[in-house]
Amino acid sequence: MERDEILYQLGLTLIDGIGDVNAKSLLAYCGSPKEVFKQKKAHLVKVPGIGETLAASIMKNKDVLKRAEEEIKFIQRYKIKTLFFTEEDYPSRLKYCSDSPIMLFYKGNADLNKEKIVAVVGSRKPSEYGREKTKELVNELKASDVLVISGLAYGVDICAHKNALDTGLETVGVLAHGLDRIYPQLHDKIAKRMIKQGGLLTDFMSGTNPDAVNFPKRNRIVAGLCDALVVVESKRQGGSLITATIANSYNKDVFAFPGRAGDPLAEGGNGLIKQNKAVLIESAADLLYAMQWEEKKDAKKKSAQIPLLLNLTEDEKKLMNAFSMKKELHIDEICYASGLTISKVAALLLQMEFANLIKSMPGKMYSII
Secondary structure, three states, X not given: OOHHHHHHHHXXXXXXXXXXXXXXXXXXXXXXXXXXXXXOHHHHOOOOOOOHHHHHHHHOOHHHHHHHHHHHHHHHHOOOEEEEOOOOOOOHXXXXXXXXXXXXXXXXXXXXXXXXXXXXXXXXXXXXXXXXXXXXHHHHHHHHOOEEEEOXXXXXHHHHHHHHHHHOOOEEEEOOOOOOOOOOHHHHHHHHHHHHOEEEEEOOOOOOOOOOOXXXXXXXXXXXXXXXXXXXXXXXXXXXXXXXXXXXXXXXXXXEOOOOOOOHHHHHHHHHHHOOOOXXXXXXXXXXXXXXXXXXXXXHHHHOOOOOOOOOOHHHHHHHHHOOOOOEEEHHHHHHHHOOOHHHHHHHHHHHHHOOOEXXXXXXXXXXX
């Protein structure tokens, strides 16, 4: 990629007050980051969400472009990959999250668009039960070749990363700071292993401290990047619950291990289950079944007798309506348009494919027959 292109991409993320949602609006109206900086103020104020104040900030671009130049040097020196929202290698799952980062910084070798991605989150001070459940879950996911993601924090996060590495699974840590440091420092050795067997991902530039305000922003990437999010242990107001809430808003499948009544570390997960915001699981097998990731032998042969659906259910109608604007859709687009979770959509698509209503194509794409 040309240096000039990265310069303006970085510059767009640095404009004070813009944020990811407004940045996407600017891109839609102006066409490219460079064009955003070339626009006159009279044009910028007409963009939805951009008023006089933000338009003035964009016009004063010398400081942000100077800072962008410094970041380019850091990126090149440490061979960091930039992933911009409009580019093909930007994580496809995040593209359907309205507040997803406009730009990501990545160091690693894992495919961020892997077919199956599971996020594992939980308490920073888990019990022995929590650590064992995390280890069992990750080990049992080995056969399904999933990408394991978490936040590289103490407790459940680092337990998930470490067991993924030891099991041979790729694992990606999503950071609440720049790639010029590792926090907590104690996890530096594991982080270096992850770069060779997974990766480190962030939307923060170098020099960014791991301040408390950054962690909820980090959590939205964890929630948006996965297909399924598992809460192992969490207190009633743990950070894991923030991630689970965000995942629910993105129509992701949320799961939780149940805990003993009265145990503070069980209050978060049990609460999610009680409020129907998470599905109770006792093992990876439960997750694989719910996600339709089990190996189905002779599935098409057995299902060939399923009759054509003359009367669609409400959920099936939602799926069909998703194709009203486009004849071919990615499964994430279908989830976004229908408001259904990915496991529900996957099950319906399979059923409707057997009924000769929908055709599956490579790359998780689907079309109406």
